[in-house]
Every structure is written in structure tokens, then in C-alpha cells.
Amino acid sequence: MSNIIVLASAHTTDRNAWAGLRDTCEQHGVPLNVLGTDKPLGYPSNDPRLFLESVPETLAFLRSTDADYIVQTDSFDVLCARWDASTIERLCQEAKGNLLVSCEANCFPDGPWRASYDALCETPWRYPNAGQYCGTRAAVLAFVELLTTEIKRLPLDDPFGGGAQQVLHWMHRENYPMSLDYRCEAFQSLYTGAASYVAPCSGIVLAFNTRCGTAPLFLHFNGRAPGYPEWYRHLTKKQFVASSMRPEYA
Secondary structure, three states: OOOEEEEEEOOOOOHHHHHHHHHHHHHHOOOEEEEOOOOOOOOOOOOHHHHHHHHHHHHHHHHHOOOOEEEEEOOOOEEEOOOOHHHHHHHHHHOHHHEEEEEEOOOOOOOOOHHHHHOOOOOOOOEEEEEEEEEEHHHHHHHHHHHHHHHOOOOOOOOOOOOHHHHHHHHHHOOOOOEEOOOOOOEEEOOHHHHHHEEEOOOOOOEEEOOOOEOOOEEEOHHHOOOHHHHHHHHHOOOOOOOOOOHHHO
């Protein structure tokens, strides 16, 4: 069995801020590693300075780990719906360059590159999202190294936020070896109207994409997508305490 780990960055000492990811990963026995829990950086999550200040710890981890495959994810706005290491391994092996990048139904930042994604598939989830990706350790390391190099070229007051999204569009145009998870087999973005296609279930599969016929492993409430409290309760059967966990959903 391959060694697979999930890697996230918290950038805060408040464990409640990413309690949803922690609780749902613990429920499914996910090998979760969270970085930055002792370094509250204080930037908005889409600020390129946050990426550049936190990425050295991420790179050091990727260079030292003995994991065969890495799942990289945001922490505050992500829940784990189920865990299947064999699915991660298969998707990484099938992906171009052994790297699979999550998709969302919103093209951000928008621009002339939108047309190149519209021709890819018929599902709403066709635009890359830098918040989640997975691949072999070597593929993820190379990807993060390139993201770092290119984000450094962007202005720190980048109005589009994060820089990573702009770099992803550039990488796609340059045919960087990666595949997009447009069928939401690993990652499910709930932003915009996508939530209407994702149904709660009972049993082994707790979330099902009715449009693609897939059971995603991780739910991503990017852009403060609605439904986080309800999905947390569905996945954990625990009470959601907005005041301490996610005040914006109070």
C-alpha cells in the first residue's frame, strides 16, 4: 500500500478555525498533517504574502517526507466526506504529470482564458482552483516550487488575490503537465450554484455529485459558499458551534 498523506496549512494558533477539517478527517482515519499552527500570519487567505511567507514550511515538509502521494488542501473551508487511498493513488497515476488539480464552477480571475476551459468538458466544474490538488510527492513539490517562483513575479497588492489562480491559468495555457478534476472525483467545490448538484447520503458515501455520478472525498466551501454548518452536522453528527468554529456562518 502506498504511503499517502493529506497536507494543509492553518496559519493560526486557533485550532477551532480548522476544526471542521480536523473532525471529519479524524472520523475517516485520514492521515492529516497541518502546518503553520504556531504562526498566525494575519493575512487574508487570498493574499499572496500569506502564500510566500508560509510556503517555506510547506516546501521543507515536501522535501523531507517519505510519502508517495500528497493531497494538498485548504484548511478553514474544507470538510472530508470520505477517505479512499486507492482512489487518490489511481487518480494521481492517471493524471498528466501525476498531478490532479481541483476545479470550481467559477473562473477566477475571469478573462479571455475562460474559453479554453469551456471547450474542455460539459460539467460546471471546469476552472482550476488552487485550494486543492494531489499527486506524487515529486509532482506536488515541482508544482509548489513553480507556483512560488511565479507568484514572486506578481505584485503583492495583486487585486485578484493569491496570485496562485493567475499562475494556474498561465500553467494551463503553457500546457503544464497536470489534469483537472472536472468530474469532482477527489475534490468538490461548493461555490456558486454547484451545491444543488451535491446530495447528502448515508452509509459509506456521505456526499454524491448527481451531475457527474461521483462521490468526492473533500468538500471545499471556497468563496464562503453556503452549507458548511449543515454539511458539518451531516458528516459528523456533531453540533456546529459557529461562534467558536466559523463566526461568519453565525
